[in-house]
Amino acid sequence: xxxxxxxxxxxxxxxxxxSESLHHFLEDFTALNGFKILVHGGGKVATxxxxxxxxxxxxxxxxxxxxxxxxxxVTMVYGGLINKNIVAQLQRYGTDxxxxxxxxxxxxxxxxxxxxxxxxxxxxxxxxxxxxxxNISKLMEAGFVPVFCAITHDGEGQLLNTNADTIASALAVxxxxxxxTTLVYCFEKKGVLHDINDEESVIREIxxxxxxxxxxxxxxxxxMLPKLDNAFTAINCGVKAVIIGKSxxxxxxxxxxxxxxRLSKAGS
Amino acid sequence: xxxxxxxxxxxxxxxxxxSESLHHFLEDFTALNGFKILVHGGGKVATxxxxxxxxxxxxxxxxxxxxxxxxxxVTMVYGGLINKNIVAQLQRYGTDxxxxxxxxxxxxxxxxxxxxxxxxxxxxxxxxxxxxxxNISKLMEAGFVPVFCAITHDGEGQLLNTNADTIASALAVxxxxxxxTTLVYCFEKKGVLHDINDEESVIREIxxxxxxxxxxxxxxxxxMLPKLDNAFTAINCGVKAVIIGKSxxxxxxxxxxxxxxRLSKAGS
Numbered sequence: 001x002x003x004x005x006x007x008x009x010x011x012x013x014x015x016x017x018x019s020e021s022l023h024h025f026l027e028d029f030t031a032l033n034g035f036k037i038l039v040h041g042g043g044k045v046a047t048x049x050x051x052x053x054x055x056x057x058x059x060x061x062x063x064x065x066x067x068x069x070x071x072x073x074v075t076m077v078y079g080g081l082i083n084k085n086i087v088a089q090l091q092r093y094g095t096d097x098x099x100x101x102x103x104x105x106x107x108x109x110x111x112x113x114x115x116x117x118x119x120x121x122x123x124x125x126x127x128x129x130x131x132x133x134x135n136i137s138k139l140m141e142a143g144f145v146p147v148f149c150a151i152t153h154d155g156e157g158q159l160l161n162t163n164a165d166t167i168a169s170a171l172a173v174x175x176x177x178x179x180x181t182t183l184v185y186c187f188e189k190k191g192v193l194h195d196i197n198d199e200e201s202v203i204r205e206i207x208x209x210x211x212x213x214x215x216x217x218x219x220x221x222x223x224m225l226p227k228l229d230n231a232f233t234a235i236n237c238g239v240k241a242v243i244i245g246k247s248x249x250x251x252x253x254x255x256x257x258x259x260x261x262r263l264s265k266a267g268s
Numbered sequence: 269x270x271x272x273x274x275x276x277x278x279x280x281x282x283x284x285x286x287s288e289s290l291h292h293f294l295e296d297f298t299a300l301n302g303f304k305i306l307v308h309g310g311g312k313v314a315t316x317x318x319x320x321x322x323x324x325x326x327x328x329x330x331x332x333x334x335x336x337x338x339x340x341x342v343t344m345v346y347g348g349l350i351n352k353n354i355v356a357q358l359q360r361y362g363t364d365x366x367x368x369x370x371x372x373x374x375x376x377x378x379x380x381x382x383x384x385x386x387x388x389x390x391x392x393x394x395x396x397x398x399x400x401x402x403n404i405s406k407l408m409e410a411g412f413v414p415v416f417c418a419i420t421h422d423g424e425g426q427l428l429n430t431n432a433d434t435i436a437s438a439l440a441v442x443x444x445x446x447x448x449t450t451l452v453y454c455f456e457k458k459g460v461l462h463d464i465n466d467e468e469s470v471i472r473e474i475x476x477x478x479x480x481x482x483x484x485x486x487x488x489x490x491x492m493l494p495k496l497d498n499a500f501t502a503i504n505c506g507v508k509a510v511i512i513g514k515s516x517x518x519x520x521x522x523x524x525x526x527x528x529x530r531l532s533k534a535g536s
Contacts, residue, residue, distance in 0.1 A: 052321055072349060080348020081340060084419065084427060088371040092425035096403070098373050103356040104366040105412055135364070135411075142410040143403075144373055151352065157360040159352060 005034040006140075006179035007253075010168035011186045015247045016043035016082060023089065025186070028250040030093040035140050035179060037171060038097070038147045040086060041164040046077040066121040066161040074161050075101075078149040087147055098144045102152030103159060105135050108167065110152040110160055124152040124160030126167065131174035165227075169234050176238035183239050184260070185227070186247035191261035192228070194219060204258055208232060208266050231263045240264075273302040274408075274447035275521075278436035279454045283515045284311035284350060291357065293454070296518040298361040303408050303447060305439060306365070306415045308354060309432040314345040334389040334429040342429050343369075346417040355415055366412045370420030371427060373403050376435065378420040378428055392420040392428030394435065399442035433495075437502050444506035451507050452528070453495070454515035459529035460496070462487060472526055476500060476534050499531045508532075 009029060015021050029038060050057055050073050058065040066074070083099040090097035102108025102124075108131055110124030130152070139146055148171070150164040165185065172183035191202035206214065211228065214220040220228060231242040243253070245260020252259035277297060283289050297306060318325055318341050326333040334342070351367040358365035370376025370392075376399055378392030398420070407414055416439070418432040433453065440451035459470035474482065479496065482488040488496060499510040511521070513528020520527035 075352055076344035076348040078348070079352045080344040080346070084343055084347045084369050084371055087369070088421045088427050089425045091371055091374050091421060091423060096374060097371075098366065098368070098407075099371075100366070101352050101355070103352060103359055106359050106364060138410045139366075139407075139412070142406045144407070153356045153359060155359060157357045159356050 003178065003180040006175055006181045007032055007034065007036045007184060008039065008168055008172045008175070008181060009036065009184045009186065009250070010039040010041075010164060011247055012041040012164070013043035014188050015186060016040060017045075021247060022086075025247040025250060026086065026089050026095075027093055028254075030090065030095045031251060032254055036145055037136075037140075037175075038086070038090075038145070039150075039164055039168040039171065040078075040082060040147070041150055042074065042078055043082065045081065046074050049073050049077055060118050060120075063120065065119070066123050068122065071122040071159060071161060075151060075159055079151050083147060083149040090145070090147065095145050096143055097147045098139065099147045099149070101149055101159065102130075102162065102167070105132070105139060106153075106155070107132050107136050107146075108148075108152040108162070108170070109155045110162055112154055112158065112160060122158070122160050124154065124162040126152070126162065126170045128173075131170050133174040133178060136171070136175065137178055165230070169230055172234050172239045172242075173237040176240070181239050182241050182243065183231075183234055184243045184245065184250070184253065185231075186245060186250065188246070190246045190249065191244055192220065192224060202258075203261050205262050205264065207264050211263075228263065235263060235265050271446065271448040274443055274449045275300055275302065275304045275452060276307065276436055276440045276443070276449060277304065277452045277454065277518070278307040278309075278432060279515055280309040280432070281311035282456050283454060284308060285313075289515060290354075293515040293518060294354065294357050294363075295361055296522075298358065298363045299519060300522055304413055305404075305408075305443075306354070306358075306413070307418075307432055307436040307439065308346075308350060308415070309418055310342065310346055311350065313349060314342050317341050317345055328386050328388075331388065332429075333387070334391050336390065339390040339427060339429060343419060343427055347419050347427075351415060351417040358413070358415065363413050364411060365415045366407065367415045367417070369417055369427065370398075370430065370435070373400070373407060374421075374423070375400050375404050375414075376416075376420040376430070376438070377423045378430055380422055380426065380428060390426070390428050392422065392430040394420070394430065394438045396441075399438050401442040401446060404439070404443065405446055433498070437498055440502055440507045440510075441505040444508070449507050450509045450511065451499075451502055452511045452513065452518070452521065453499075454513060454518065456514070458514045458517065459512055460488065460492060470526075471529050473530050473532065475532050479531075496531065503531060503533050
């Protein structure tokens, strides 16, 4: 029997901070057929709230340290304010969403990052046993659409801040055993660009061979490398395709119009 | 066929504000057999956060006005901080909890309170069509334990602040068609007391006839009257029993020891 289709869509702060973009995206998300999961990042609200409360943001090598006060803020903002407002909007459009952290349903259990030279605080690292795919499937089969924020737990009562990109990727890998899974990363560009200054120069498809060429030609470099490395890891772990595109254009995914950059397995 | 048992337990701020009481309660809640739902109120954290953010608490006749800033605070604190920490603790104890507002799963849809002489702001009033019992049942039958905070939505994208006692009662009434439902209100006393100064003078059972007597004798008066009136309304709408007791003693409910004050139908 063919596996059922599943779309996992990740949106970042740029969509969340722009009310118009967010509504447009949530309408398009609602229009997607089949099983689907939304994963959302944080946006500026957590930083603003931290400032209002006089909580200092500490960054080491560009990565945020999650002390106990910061954890409280992100639990409030990601798990409460942003997540529940997204759910309320999705319900308005007709998506039967349920807003979740990884603690809910024990869906994503992570390990607090060990302290080496730097103590990142209450940050959870995902491993290959983190996601309870069976339990998430139960929720979806009961008719609900999971909406995950970037918070997980350790199973011992401790909530942990966890990167939303990584959550999306781990969900996709774990669920690809049960579903034909497509992972979509929405970011600020229309896809991986051939020419960074030309928004229309989207490279429509990249397989591992093409990826090597593009790296050699220095067309893909710096910040895009870890993103694409992660994407190809997901594909090698069973995810059917990873698409990188702009949230405004999500509807094209369903209309079979070209949408973003599709990464796929060699020869697929 | 006999209906399945369902316990709906409501805890208030006094439990939430006391970490030791809360843990003790969550262990006992986990030990309860059968289907169960937890409904929690707010506690002091929302008031504290409002103060830190310089948001003025406005009360009219003892009732809080929920302006847009206050709604943001309660969404963060009830829907995020408190709800998700309770879920993480329940998971630790082995309860497969999912933390919810009424927006999630479209479970509780309310109407914004109409402005008459007072504008209460973003407050949702429950009516007899508010609760989607079928959808909540789907979630429970899939193996999850719902944990509701005191936030609902209007179905048009607006979150609304809603009294937790009323949510618990509305859930109990709506679900009593499908389950043999017991509603438990946990408060700071061991039950309805014969003598307010004697914590051990718990009245173990009150049916409508006894209730009339106790009112005549002025043993039940003032603040307890609306609580008990609501409880008897729930019973008249199909809820099997309403119990008013202390959260510390919840385990006695399962052990068939006397627990709190049980309100029941005439002759039941």
